[in-house]
Amino acid sequence: MTPSDRSAVAVATIATALALTLVGCTAPVEKPASSSTPGVPSESTEIPAKKPEFLPGGGAGENRDYFDYVLGKHFVEGGATDGVSVVAVLVQAGWTKDQLEITADTTPLGNATDAITVAVRLPDGCLIGQWGGEYSSSLMPVLATGTCLVGATRPIDW
Secondary structure, eight states: OOHHHHHHHHHHHHHHHHHHHHHHHSOOOOOOOOOSSTTSOSSOOOOOSSOOOOOTTOOHHHHHHHHIIIIIHHHHTTOOOSHHHHHHHHHHHTOOGGGEEEOOSBOTTSOBOSOEEEEEEETTEEEEEEESSSEEEEEEOOOTTSOSSOSOOOOOOO
């Protein structure tokens, strides 16, 4: 073995030892807890026990409890989760179809989706509700596009 070969072997040995040492010193990476339904918040929204008053001229913040009561109660009590049924519940509660946005309730293959999101667009903000095994809601500003939900939504044309 030539001196050059010995140097190469020594460098390779040191590099391997260093790499193994560094690997042994790193802490294991903890995997974040996964939700049973992707995209669904892990915390559910509390549904008011008594029916709040609907304020037709009120803003998103003023009507959030009513929204949560109507929509959350519907979902928690086993109400249908298809778009037509969800829109019907909100229209019956006092909102109009032109205020509503909803995500698709079926996949491109025709299967039911794991979650559905619906929004009520009001002048001062959006009430957004989601069902995917648990009910959750949020109060968000209207987007620059004039809509509440990002991405493709289902036309409410029935």
